[in-house]
Amino acid sequence: MDAHDLDGRTELDRLLPRWHFREVHRVCVAASAGVVMRAVRETIWAEAPVARTMMALTRADAGRERRIVGDFLGGMGETVRAGEGEVLFVGVDTLEDGRARPEGSALEVVRECAEPGLLKVVMNVRFGGGVLSTETRVYATDERTRRRFRPYWLAIRAGSGLTRRSMLRAIRRRALGGGAVP
Template sequence: MPGESGSELDRLLPEWHFREVHRITVPGTTDQVMRAVRATTWSEAPLARALVALTRADVSAERRIVSDYLSGMGEVIPAGDDEFLFAGVQSPHDVPRPPGTISEIVTGCHEPGILKVGMNVRFAGGTLSTETRVLATDARTRRSFAPYWWLVRFGSGLTRASMLRAIRRRLVREVGAA
């Protein structure tokens, strides 16, 4: 499926097998919104914090969700002033990681046994969104990943929605709009 958002995620991973998108309308300029995205901590998103804590990740109250936690999940890809973009590569079948940066592997690797992952947090037209895309390089890898995706998707969705609401609450406090 081709991407439609015009984001850097479209450039990095224009097609996918698995996708999840969450959006919320927020007040503020691009600079204000992205500053809030970088600054929002786990203490501001208690539902997200509780869910992610189940994975035994470090969700200390003062840790910033996007800047500290999400950026530790993969390579941060330069994406302009309105988007944070992360990429990762996994191999559920213990296929050796191909050579190159994660960005190079995601955009150019077609070897079987690889999962390419892209995730962003983006502000455009008054809407803050987060999108995750996963592309398997072969049918076997896609089939083996599908049960995991369906298992974690609900909790991941709750986590993302909680994170977006926390960022919006911070913006409402800082910008003063409802």
């Protein structure tokens, strides 16, 4: 079974079915699901130099030997294995300095919390039908937060797209036998 369940929905669809901001990128990969998903788990930042550079601009820790999956959201969230062909990055953020996010794991907060002032961020990497993709969804829990986040989203969208396309190409290269960058 690929990243879709029998009802055709992904874990991303179940976790964050509505969103205010969204970005999707895809590449074709002529390899088995097992090979591709192993590459998803094993690809390191050194293999995606454009992504690594973009992450460094945000001061994220994208050390050469760190794995992309597992380290993507840094301290903002957590990585969740969603099934055979899908991995989720789940995060919660606020736009207010010094404001603590609600108690619980990022996954619990995204599922259960509707407290105003939060940004729920979910990104997946999934493989199915020969297509490796990543989709990012952001949901603001109130209108004020959505309005405040919009300029930031517009400013980072191009760099975010470069980062994700670089990640997908690195994963595809590894899956097709290109291996790790020395």
